[in-house]
Amino acid sequence: MVVDVGGKVLRPGxxxxxxxxxxxxxLRAAGGVRPGADxxxxxxxxxxxxGEQVLVGVPGMPSGGAGSGAGSPGGGAPAVPLSLNTATVEQLDTLPGVGPVLAQHIVDHRVEHGGFxxxxxxxxxxxIGERRFADLEPLVRP
Known part of the structure; x- marks a missing residue:
């Protein structure tokens, strides 16, 4: 598999x-994290x-990296498509029509099936029925 590792690592790429x-x-393959990286x-x-992206210690990004889908300032729909494979329950909860229970169902499904x-x-x-899927489809990615 191919992944993009960036941010505060010794050899991003x-x-x-x-x-x-x-x-x-x-992180090991990228030479490890830089000293002081959060x-x-x-x-x-x-x-x-x-195809996932992992960003380490990048200001303004969630800890999981851009691959997890950064929310827009002030809430609402994500500014970029939210990754179903890396988003937290809290991030998924920001999607329209998704509350904390459904967000947890998404994470549980991801864990049980090895990702989307x-x-x-x-x-x-x-x-998630057809209507909710139609609303979410443009806002998420695997």
Whole structure:
């Protein structure tokens, strides 16, 4: 799989890692994090998805990196499509029609199935019907 690691790492860039690699593996492959980088909120044990971006210690970005979908200032819909594979319950809760319970269902589905390979898999989540899927489809990515 291919991931993009950036921010406060020693060798940022696009890396090829074995399937099933975790955030910690990507950080090691990027030469490790720079001294003083804030890793609070970065789940180093999380399994990565192909095409994901991991940003470390970038001001104004959520701890999971841009790949997790940065919310727009002042709330509302995300400024960029939110990653179903990296977004937290709190980030998913910002999507229209998604509350904390549905956000947790999305995260649970992600964990149980090893991540989302396409946005259409969102339809398999308990509580997401055709109308809600239609509303969410342009706001999210795998």
């Amino acid at each position: 696009v890396l090829t890692l074995p399937a099933g690699s975790r955030v910690a593996d990507a 890793l609070t909120g970065l789940n180093r044990a999380r399994v990565l998805s192909d 390979r396409s946005v259409t898999e969102l339809r398999e989540v308990n509580g």
